[in-house]
Amino acid sequence: MKLLVCGGAGFIGSAFVRVRLGAGDEIVVLDKLTYAGRRENLQDLEIDFVHGAIEDPDAVARAVEGCDAVVNFAAETHVDRSIAEPDAFVKTHSQGTYVLLEAVRERGIRYVQVSTDEVYGSIEEGSFTESSPLAPSSPYSATKAGADLLVAGYVHTYGLEACICRGSNNYGPRQYPEKLIPLMILNALHGDPLPVYGDGMNVRNWIYVDDFARGIGTVLEHGVPGEAYNVGGPDEAPNIEVVKRIIELAGADESLIEYITDRPGHDRRYSLASDKVKALGWEAAERFADGIGRTVEWYRDNAWWWEPIRSGDYRAYYERHYGRSLG
Numbered sequence: 228m229k230l231l232v233c234g235g236a237g238f239i240g241s242a243f244v245r246v247r248l249g250a251g252d253e254i255v256v257l258d259k260l261t262y263a264g265r266r267e268n269l270q271d272l273e274i275d276f277v278h279g280a281i282e283d284p285d286a287v288a289r290a291v292e293g294c295d296a297v298v299n300f301a302a303e304t305h306v307d308r309s310i311a312e313p314d315a316f317v318k319t320h321s322q323g324t325y326v327l328l329e330a331v332r333e334r335g336i337r338y339v340q341v342s343t344d345e346v347y348g349s350i351e352e353g354s355f356t357e358s359s360p361l362a363p364s365s366p367y368s369a370t371k372a373g374a375d376l377l378v379a380g381y382v383h384t385y386g387l388e389a390c391i392c393r394g395s396n397n398y399g400p401r402q403y404p405e406k407l408i409p410l411m412i413l414n415a416l417h418g419d420p421l422p423v424y425g426d427g428m429n430v431r432n433w434i435y436v437d438d439f440a441r442g443i444g445t446v447l448e449h450g451v452p453g454e455a456y457n458v459g460g461p462d463e464a465p466n467i468e469v470v471k472r473i474i475e476l477a478g479a480d481e482s483l484i485e486y487i488t489d490r491p492g493h494d495r496r497y498s499l500a501s502d503k504v505k506a507l508g509w510e511a512a513e514r515f516a517d518g519i520g521r522t523v524e525w526y527r528d529n530a531w532w533w534e535p536i537r538s539g540d541y542r543a544y545y546e547r548h549y550g551r552s553l554g
């Protein structure tokens with residue numbers, strides 16, 4: 228199969244590209260290369276690369292030529308940035324998804340929208356199923372939910388062959404260090420303070436990135452058009468437990484933990500029931516206890532990957548957001 232992978236230079240998109248090349252697919256990546264998108268994530272891989280935005284119909288037309296299906300990862304993905312500056316979130320998730328849907332409608336090809344558990348909002352107990360109502364709480368999740376609804380509208384109106392795949396919190400190699408796990412790993416390795424929001428008791432459901440990538444492949448191959456599929460991880464944990472485990476693995480000290488002002492509108496807990504994708508044959512392979520160790524090791528061994536980030540514009544972002552500089 229020849230696949231167009233939008234946002235394939237990011238964290239999960241590049242893992243998906245690796246999984247699909249391994250399965251024998253031909254890959255074209257379309258990516259705008261925002262601060263989070265990096266050519267390095269695709270280095271040594273045999274792919275065609277188109278530098279452009281999903282909201283640009285010409286770039287999309289060039290990239291989609293000859294493809295059998297489109298998988299859309301392209302997004303602004305950091306909740307804190309969506310609270311500070313929502314513009315790009317609205318543009319990429321709304322206009323960008325619309326342009327992609329038009330392109331696949333014109334060509335009659337299959338489409339998978341990569342989405343998130345955050346579209347359901349927070350849940351104190353139990354788990355969301357695919358028929359739970361959408362109740363997003365941040366500009367990030369609200370615009371992702373809007374994109375999901377647009378996909379559903381295109382399926383209903385035009386009979387588009389499209390599925391939606393909603394993942395829980397991913398972790399693993401090549402995740403930009405604005406997100407909890409890579410940020411805590413790099414700060415712990417450098418002896419910088421570890422900024423924990425609120426009481427540290429918000430709960431996330433962790434999935435190793437390769438497991439999510441395989442889940443999206445399962446939905447691409449076996450998903451029923453018009454259906455959404457939850458792809459949740461096997462383990463959940465309060466943030467403070469994750470941070471303490473990282474400290475242990477990095478050989479740092481718990482005195483680095485610093486409780487700071489909470490994120491506005493901070494969702495307390497996410498949880499997905501993934502029975503529907505399991506019925507298609509998918510199962511998570513990596514437990515958090517093992518995956519987190521491999522992830523810390525990867526960051527320890529791959530300074531070439533994060534050094535240019537940590538010494539560049541990221542420092543200014545960090546100062547703006549946390550009100551202190553990195554050591």
Ligand code: NAD
Nearest residue numbers: 234236237238239259260261263264280281301302394397
């Ligand atoms: P990321 O921020 O690492 O990568 C996003 C990629 O999209 C980057 O390569 C970026 O350059 C590209 N991009 C952004 N705007 C674009 C545009 N307008 N046109 C073309 N390319 C653009 O993100 P990620 O964590 O890999 O997330 C990928 C997808 O998975 C997103 O849709 C996200 O909502 C979803 N998701 C993420 C998680 C998670 O825990 N990270 C969990 C569930 C779902």
Ligand code: DAU
Nearest residue numbers: 304305306343344345395396405406407422423424429466
């Ligand atoms: O649930 C899936 C979502 O997971 C994806 O759709 C998003 O793209 C992805 O960013 C992620 O969102 P979260 O907000 O859950 O991830 P983040 O890594 O930003 O934060 C995880 C938890 O850690 C959350 O409760 C906030 C907390 N946190 C985060 C940062 C960056 C801290 O306590 N301190 C921090 O410095």
